[in-house]
Structures are given as structure tokens and as C-alpha cells.
Amino acid sequence: MMREIHDHEMLIRFIKENNIAFSEELLPHLHLYRFDQGDLICSQGDPADMLYVLVKGKVKVFTTSPEGRTLILSFKKPLEVIGDIEYVRGTETMNTVEAVSRVEMIGVHHRWLKKYAAADPAFLEFLLHIITNKFYVKSNSMQFNLLYPVEVRLASYLLSVSYDSSSNVLKKQHSSASLRDAANLIGTSYRHMNRVLQQFCANGFIERVSGGIMVIDRAGLTAIAGNNIYE
Amino acid sequence: MMREIHDHEMLIRFIKENNIAFSEELLPHLHLYRFDQGDLICSQGDPADMLYVLVKGKVKVFTTSPEGRTLILSFKKPLEVIGDIEYVRGTETMNTVEAVSRVEMIGVHHRWLKKYAAADPAFLEFLLHIITNKFYVKSNSMQFNLLYPVEVRLASYLLSVSYDSSSNVLKKQHSSASLRDAANLIGTSYRHMNRVLQQFCANGFIERVSGGIMVIDRAGLTAIAGNNIYE
DNA sequence: TATGTTTGAGGACATATGTCCTTTCCTAAA
């Protein structure tokens, strides 16, 4: 479960190390939070009132379509900002964000940003850089998705989720996502994902273990994935 | 061909009407340009040194993959900024932008922006809003592309390109794009596009005329396209 | 006009992916 870490020194260190453009006045209003694997940082459709800076760990961002299909959008590692678009546009949360590993984030309420950062060129420029970068990454991933088949996307996905797992095993109870969900995440049917997994098994890239998948040849998968979009 | 319009009053009027956050010092360095249908505003890979504000007409943005496939990214109408991402990131031009109709744009060299606008909160915020909005649109179109078949995307495309043409005809010599290119633009093969066009003909949505396509039932296409991404 | 060349439409087939259903296996409650 999410909880606050009361360690202001560590918080300040994070800000210094990452050159985060929070002005002096904001410092008293910053909080450091820890999320466990599987925790939701925010959910699509919820009102957005916090902006988070991811400083440690890994999250995945996904959306759910009106028809109920789930689509993975990206995995994010530090340094990344969550909720920036919503802050600027003043809209509700666009996508759901879930912790893939244990995660630490600096959180600040919109109220204080509006009060102390809305006219701060350093902060605005910080946001601009983060968002343009995000735009660039999304652009790439869009082309990736349109240009490459499921095989490639799945390889990419497997590499991503086996990142922080000591055992390289994708377990079925992995976070809230069963293997079934994994299919939705890469934008294909469960059936088809299974076909491709079968093929990966045949090639010796992975092995099926009870209730999950074990990656045994990262190099092989990497060769298929090319420039991984989910990283 | 692109040419400058020496009408400072009109330029100022555009800025006022659209609430573009150009500061006083920038005004002497702004230029108003006109592009004819088919003109390229910028080309993928070129060094970027101008930022443009689209104030009139319509452009299409597309990218070319390493394998040579062309992929349409979006159509843009006023008010829109071209080259904003490149300005912020300091990178070369990401995508190619082509005028779909006669187009008018305000252009300003990066040099002056850096000098007079880099620390101007109003301008930074203006950019932030433009870019976050762009991000949102791209997000949507990505999901659109992943979630819907060629049929839907093609209907969407036909509606877009027939927008400014008095005759509702997509001519083969339309800008630099032959019908052949149109297929690449929506991310499918020429062959498959033809299949879907055949189907549209059978349904009475369009008609083949010499060297092109004529839209005769916009409502029918709209029903298929749903929420048009290319608009 | 005759002839060669280019371009577009469409046929035939292959591959990618989706849907539905069946079988197998695991788990939990009786």
C-alpha cells in the first residue's frame, strides 16, 4: 500500500540529484511517497490533484477503452513526471498508472504548484522538457505499434516485465495482471499471444513454468524486439 | 511555393485574435508566410530553426520509417504550432509537414525565441498548453489506430482530404500524393486500400472517377469513421 | 494509327490475428 516516507533530507537529495526545478517556496509542500508493486498511483477518470515525480522504481501506464480493452501505453523509469499533462490541462486523470516494482515518488498538490510555480520560468521549462520528451517517446511507440507485429511487441513486453523480477519469471498473479491481462496490455488477443509464446518456447527464448513464463534467453528476445518501446 | 506576405497589420490581427503569447520584443521578428497546397513546411531530418504558428488552412503531418513506409500522423488546423517540440528539445525536424490547402503561418526564428521568450512565463505557458494538447490528441489517435481496422481509418482519411476540395474529389495528382501514397498514409498496403475502396463503392459512399475518388455520402463515411482522428 | 510504357485495379494466395469452443489442469470447498 502507498505510504508517506518522512525523510525530508532524502527528498531534498532526490531533488538536487535530478535537478528538479522546484522553487524554495514549494519545498515545504513536497511529500515523498512509496508504492509497493501492484499499487495504483492514479486511475483513469479520477480527478487529478497531485503531480508526482518518479524518482525510484518503475511504473506502467495503461488505458482502458470504452469497449473494455486494456492497452499498455508505456513503462516509465526515473526521471519522469506523472500527472503533468493533467495539471496543465486541468483535466481528469487520462491513464492508469501502476507500480511495477517498489516505487518512490515526490508528490505535490496542484494547489501549491498553481500558487508558487505557475509563473516560474524554471519550473515551466522543466515541465516543457519533460512533456516534449514524453511526446517524443509516445510518437516512437505509436510508430512501433503500427509498424511491427505482435511478435515484436510481445518480446518487448517480456523484456520489460522481467526487468525487476529476480527470477525472470512472469507470474500469473503478477500485480493485478494475470497472463490474460498481459495480452490486452500489448493490444492483442489472449489466443494470439499464446500462439506467439508457443513459438518463443520452440525457439528456446522462454519456458513455461507453473502459472507463468520464464525468460531464459534475453538476447534472443532482444533480437526480435529491436528498439524496445516499453522501456 | 512558399512566400512571405508583407502585411504586418494582418499578422498583428492574427496574434490578437488567437491570443498568441508573443511578447512585444518579438513582434519585429515575426513573419507571415503563405504556402500553397502541396508545399512542404518542413521535412523530417532537416535542421529545425523556425517555429511556425498555423493561423489559416490545413496541414498534414507524416513520418517516413527506416523501411521507407510513410505513416500519417495527423492533420492540423488553426490554432496549432509547428516545430514546438523541436524548439524545446533542440533536435532536428521529427516529421514532415505538408500544406493540404493554401496555408498561412506566422514564422519566427529560434534565435529570437531564445533571446526574448525563453524566460517569458506567458510564452512558456502558451507552449505548454499547445504541447499538452498535442500530446492528448496523439494519445487518442494512437489508441484509434491500434483499436480500429483499416476500414475505419480510411473513411476517416477520405473525410479529411475531401474537406477543402470544392469537388470532393481525391485526385491522383493531389499534392505530391498519388492514390498510391494515400495507402501508406493510413498505414496499410495499396492493395488492401483498394479492397476497402471497392467495398465503399458497393455501399455507395464513394465513386471512382477518372484518376481519383469522389465522396458522395459523407454521412455514410462518418458513420464508419466514428470520432475522426485525422481531423 | 501503331506500339511500347506506365499506372491502376483486381485475382490468387500467404500470413497475421481474432473468435469461439473444447480439453486439460489446478484449486478449493464439501
Added chain:
DNA sequence: TTTAGGAAAGGACATATGTCCTCAAACATA
């Protein structure tokens, strides 16, 4: 232990899309 329920794997078939090729219309040129 037995059994009902559910999850996972995979078979069978349908649909979407891609590739290659052929034919015909259009167009240019002699």
C-alpha cells in the same frame, strides 16, 4: 478424497491484411 468451478492451453475456423502477379486502361511517342 471427490467434485464443481475456474483458469490456462490449444484446436478449428473466420476475418483482416500483405505480397506477388496479371490484365487492362491510359498515355506517350514514333
